[in-house]
Amino acid sequence: MKAWRDSPLRGLLGIAHPILQAPMAGAQGHELAVAVAAAGGLGAVPCALLKPEQVREEVAQFRRLAPGQPLNLNFFCHTTPAPDEAREQAWRLRLRPYYLELGVDPEGPIPVSNRNPFDAAACVLVEELRPEVVSFHFGLPEPALLARVKAAGAKVLASATTPAEARWLAARGVDAVIAQGSEAGGHRGVFLRDEVYSQIGTFALVPQVVDAAGGLPVIAAGGIADERGIRAALALGAAGVQIGTAYLLSPQAKVSAPHRAALQDRERVEVTALTNLFSGRPARSVVNRLMRELGPLSDAAPAFPLAGGALTPLRAPSEARGSGDFMSLWSGQAAALARAGDAGEVTRAWAAALDSEA
Incomplete structure (x- = not known):
């Protein structure tokens, strides 16, 4: 599969396989990121629920257990609401x-x-820790902070749920766009409009974002849990995929017992x-x-x-x-469609299936 082998994400993000582990606040820590990174994908640590000292510890553990591998630190860019x-x-x-x-x-x-939006303090943390990748959900930080993130050497990814959001992100200098379809678990990345009833499904969204992103690599997210979904996303023009829910059955995920039981119930899920x-x-x-x-x-x-x-x-x-x-x-x-098992082994299995077709 030529698109798999030639993905620009390999060089851009420093990864062997264009598979990104979705940052899932509250459901994972460095353990999941390490497993995916060791298998050649991009591991991520979600920072919205963490204090600065916790972020430092997560990054330190990742660097110790996955030396030389790139890491994605993820932040939210919402506006803190006024008390009501x-x-x-x-x-x-x-x-x-x-x-x-x-x-x-x-x-x-x-x-x-509370979930902490990206601010000046978070930017100082990025400058200190110097992750290879920083990703944002709910838009982007103010231009001055974004410029500092890029000056710190990080490649910047951000989620788009519409072609308009993809154009907005491209105009502001992101390095790649994550096309998040309505099938995705967790929070919608919407930031230009709030009407969730109009959300676009992943496999209708990806080619539109590819067209809207001005040549930037596009990462498909939502409803992808096996090599068939990866193959379909690549066929529609995606340079890679971001996968979240399919990793929650791994021993590296930190989901509660009721959450894990729900995910294991094939009819309920x-x-x-x-x-x-x-x-x-x-x-x-x-x-x-x-x-x-x-x-x-x-x-x-x-x-x-x-x-x-x-x-x-x-x-x-x-x-x-x-x-x-x-x-x-x-x-x-x-x-x-998710298979239970070690996150690294699952990542390697997806990559092997696609490598055999290349």
Whole structure:
């Protein structure tokens, strides 16, 4: 397969195979990144939920266990919402019956749900750690910060969910565009418009982004979980693929027991939906009780990332019962195609299958 062997991502990112491990905040650390990197792909560490000292430790462990391999540090570029006490209280009232059912004080304190947007402090961290790749979700940081990231030597990747977003990213100097289709698990990378009902599927999106990106390499993401999906993405013009959900069954992933059980249930994982209940921003999850009873998309949920705070007290008592009813179960639509096994071995198997056709 000529496109596989000749992918510009090999030279651009310093990888043997144009397979990128999707950064999955809360579901992985350096262990998954190391396994994929050792197999010739690009490992990633998601930084949105980590404090600076935690990022430093993750990078140190990666450098120790995968010496000489490139690393992608991923950041969010959302705008922190203004406090809205009335909306927060209305959301707690909506969840009150579940608090009472699980024996949780509905008037008790709740933690603040936070995801850190890329800022000057994060930029200093990039300049200190000098990752080979930095990727962004929900757009890009302000131009001055982006220029500093590039000056630090990092190649810049960013997600686009529409051709318009791809053109916007290309005009601002990214090195490659990740075309995230609606099939992808986790949060939508949307940043120019919010209408999730108009989301484009991966295999309709990829050739449009290829046309819109001005010659930049395009990385297909969403609904890809085996060599058939990789082959299809390459046939449509992608230079490589970014894969997330298919790695969550590996021992290197750090998903909760209920989340792993849901992903292993082949019938259950066939039913996913976009929901804003767990964070305030649409993301694809296996459908659970909360999504069925409140509806997957609710105007009552506070803005991203605040919605998750009021759900946090419900998670521990329900998880203790083996239930994933009150937690996000992020999953793409191709999870039923994923094979369980070591992330490195799975990556090598995909590469071997495609190499044999080249």
